[in-house]
Amino acid sequence: MPESRAPRLCVLIDADNVPASYAEAIFEEVATLGEASVRRIYGDWSAQRLNKWAEKVAALGLVADQQFSNTRGKNASDIGLVISAMDFLHSGLFDGFVLVSSDSDFTRLAARIREQGLDVYGIGEKKTPEAFRMACKRFIYVENLGPSEPLRMSTPQATPEPARAPGGKEAPTVAIPLIVSAMRAIDPDGEWYSLGQIGQFITQANPDFDTRTYGAAKLSDLMRKLPRFEVQQGPGGQLQARDVT
Structure with missing residues (x-):
């Protein structure tokens, strides 16, 4: 009998909406879900704000996709990522997608991929809007990636808050x-x-x-x-x- 293979995943990263400090932990998490066959990251690489991500491109085997911000306030990366996602979706080569972003603009994309019968995993910050989180089969907070710390008893306050x-x-x-x-x-x-x-x-x-x-x-x-x-x-x-x- 042929050996079963790990699910082939297409990992697409919105560099503007996830901190680069989580980069390594993100791919460690992706490895538990399947094989990251595609590793694309989208952003305006002429912008200084993405310098931290740029430093990690080679080490993590990422393909950096340049998206120029031609209009202030408009995120060209979102459109570029969606176009690529649809191309990869119609290739029929993947078992699932990993959308790395804290932006609700990818809610419809996640829903469309799932309509095609593929799994969608979202990875982003806890501030990610509920609509995007719920559109994914599973959503993973970057704040949970890395070593967990034990729960500590808080000092009693005049108005108690949840521990x-x-x-x-x-x-x-x-x-x-x-x-x-x-x-x-x-x-x-x-x-x-x-x-x-x-x-x-x-x-x-x-x-x-x-x-x-x-x-x-x-x-x-x-x-x-x-x-x-x-x-x-x-x-x-x-x-x-x-x-x-």
Whole structure:
């Protein structure tokens, strides 16, 4: 039997809307999704603001696409990226696309690619508008890329605020409604639920769900931080969980 290959991905980067400091971490994340067969980055390379990205082009094997900003306030990179994406889409060579941007202008592009039956992964900052995040099969925040830091107890204040981990991470308790909703969607009368199914249902409804947002490497780690849930090894060695409330 032929060996299965990694999904062939087309990675398109909007240099104006994602900081270059995340470049290496972005491609480490892409490697977990498939093979980055195309690595294109779009921007006006005559502009000083893209110097940091320009320094990374050769090291990361990027193809820099020049898009001159002929009109102030108009982002020519967006149009160039969309044109390339449609060309690559119609080539039929790819299993999925990775759109790296925090710009909602790519919402329709993501939807169009998915209509063609291909996966679309978005990567951008937490400020990315919801419309673009929801148009992707999965959306990954660049702030989650890299080593996660443990949650620390905050000093009591006169007006308590939700606990946050360093780097703007959410407290694990914020994820409870998502987990409970997934369990109810799987089986309202069930007791034990497969963690694989829970994760699948959460990401289907919330493409930007990422356990790293809550300071946990995996869903099992996140749920073990929450006294509301019990996690154990089930039949076949698969992890399962239940709501103990």
